[in-house]
Structures are given as structure tokens and as C-alpha cells.
Amino acid sequence: SLSLSFILFSVNLSLAVQLLEHERGVEILVKNLELCHGEKNRRARGALCQVIMHACQDTQVAQLFCEAGGLDSLFRVLHSLPEPAREISMATTCITTVLNYNPSMMYWVAGKLLVAHITQDGFYVRVQYKPPRSPDDQHDVPPFPTLKELCEVEKGKFKTVVYAWPVKPEPEKAPTPPPPDVPEPVKERAGSKQGKAGKKSRKAEREAVKEEVQDIKTPEPEVEPAWTPPPDHELYGMIEDVKKTIMKSTQYPSANLKLRELARYVCKRMGGSYTEVDLRHGKLLHLDHVTELKAKLGSDGVPLGRIVVGTFIHRAILFKVLADRLYLPCTLHRGAGYTAWNTYPCIDSSCSEYVVDLMYKPGALMYVGSAEAQSYMRFHA
Secondary structure, three states: OOOHHHHHHHHOHHHHHHHHOOHHHHHHHHHHHOOOOOOOOHHHHHHHHHHHHHHOOOHHHHHHHHHOOHHHHHHHHHHOOOHHHHOOOHHHHHHHHHHHOOHHHHHHHHOEEOOOOOOOOOOEEEOOOOOOOOOOOOOOOOOOOOHHHHHHOOOOOOOOEEEOOEOOOOOOOOOOOOOOOOOOOOOOOOOOHHHHHHHHHHHHHHHHHHHHHHHOOOOOOOOOOOOOOOOEHHHHHHHHHHHHHHHOOOOOOOHHHHHHHHHHHHHHHOOOOOOHHHHHOOOOOHHHHHHHHHHHHOOOEEEHHHOOOOOHHHHHHHHHHHHHHOOOOOOEEEOOOOOEEEEEEOOOOOOOEEEEOOOOOOOOEEEOOOHHHHHHHHOOO
16 A cells, blocks of 8 residues: 555664565555655655665665666656655655665766765666756656666667676686596305395495485475676776775875876776877777677677777776775766766865876876866767
């Protein structure tokens, strides 16, 4: 019923949150949320939003909630309210909370990730998707597809999807040595005492095996393991590499120096630096490279670490993923086409933040308001 979540919230909030950790509980909540349009069910809507905000602070629950269509329901509830009531509505706060704990959805809807939006394993980006102009105008936002849907649908439907799924490669197993030569046992004659004793012992063994089989219970049906994307061993190696060479190195004592070196690392891994002339004449062959990867994988989903020729957006995503693993403050913004960029907050008071150059002069920091930074952010890759 509509009051189910309200009762749970009033009696025991932790119980309501535990129910949401299961797929069935999320489905029930989304169905109840669909009945909360308009001003009538304000108390029930407030209770539902409280439960959602607490439960979705778990990244997995937030992902499950979005997959069940919960965020779409929240937007419909929000737009069913009068214009003056939207800003103070619990639905607005609830939407912000869900997005904050689901970086993939946040980038899908808002086109940016702030410093507080930490990417986790499983973060993914649909490369050529353009978000709405205003975060409040969500009518044109298509349903949020899961990574499984993006990777398993017919190739070409979603164009390119880049995901981060670092997995440690398994060590190669040493070849098993051949068994040693064991001489065959001498068979006893049927009439000998040892032969008769052997027959009795074998008969006793067979009886014992029968009793053990009867005692064995029927095995439980096997549970199908959860779906995971193809592993990204290359990205795992990059994360371990930057931890050793940048994070733990005494050559880069400050966050500023670490970030500059990380920018140079990303540029090197993605094909090196370019000039604007090179880019405008199509000398960056990232489209051909990514197309080959998709054809080889048979999917639109491409592991981030497998890309070795990348343009603005590929480099910006890799930079954000690695910076989050190194606890370096970094944002991620989407531009037009394949354009994307990262910013780094200024330590001094001369500006608000820098744009990090990953293409032309890797490691250079440009003031956001400068002409150089504006040219970098507006380049149509």
C-alpha cells in the first residue's frame, strides 16, 4: 500500500533500509513512489524520500534503485508539483542524494562529476551521449541503461561505452608434472588366502560407499553468479603503477606535482601529445582504434584500460578514475562531441580552479577563465 514505506520509516528506519537492499524491496518502493504525484500524498512522499535518501547512501543500493526506474519516478513526481513547490520539495533533495552516490548516473544526467563524486569499480560512460542543458529539465533524459544492457545489446545501438572494471590478472599456473611410474601390483591367485582376503575387503569398501551415498543429501540448486563485465587487467596494472610511481614517490611531495605527473602519465598511455593542427586535420585516429576494439570484443562496451589511442573524453575519464584512486581532488566535465576536461581546485586565491591539459602540453594547468582554457574546453574533437 501507499503507506507501507511511511509506516516503516515511522517505526524503524533501519528496517526500511534493509528491505531496500533486496531487489524486491526496491521494486515495491518504486511502485509506491508512482502513486505520490501532486500535493495530495505529501506525508507519504516525504517518508518515501527519507527512506530512499538513507538507503541510497550505499552505492550498490543507489545503482539498484536507478536500474528499477526509481530516478525516473522521482523526476515525474517532481514535475507533478507546482513550480514554487519544486525547490523545497523532498523529491529534489532525494534526486540529488541518489545522483551523488551513483557517479555513472550523475554523469549521465548532469554531464559532470565534482570532487566529491568518487568513481568506483563499475563506473561507465556512454561516450557520445549529450545531457540536457539544465539539471532541472529532465524530460528528455532517456531511461538509464545498466552496464549489462549496454554491453549485451546489439553492437552499434549505443555507440561506444567506456567502463572501468579493474581486475587483477590471475598468475599463470605451472604445468603439472607427469605422475611417477608406479609398478603394477602383483595379482594374487584366486585360491590363495591373500586373494580371498582382498575380495572381502573390496566388498566391505563397496558396502561403505553405498552407505555414504545414501547419507548424502540432495544438493541445493546452483545460484547463477552475478553478471560482471569483461575484466580490465590493463587498468588494474595502471592503478598499481601510479600508486608506486606517483603516490608513494618522494619526487612529488605535493598534490599539485602528483597531479601534473599523473596528467603526463595519462597522455603517454593514450597515444602522446598532439597539436591543434593535428586534431583539426584528423590525425588522431581514436575512432579507428576504438572501432577495432569493439569489433574484437563484439560489444559496444570497451574496457578503459584497453584504449591506447584516446581523445579528450577518453583521457579525461582515465584521469578522473586514476586521480580518485590516488585521493587527488579532481572533477570531470563533458563538452560537445568527444570533448571533456578535468579541473583541479586552486590552492592559492588567484582563481577558483585550473583546467588540466591532457592533450597539448600534458601536465600544464590553465586558469578556468583564461582564453587558453576556454579554447581547450570548447574544442570539438
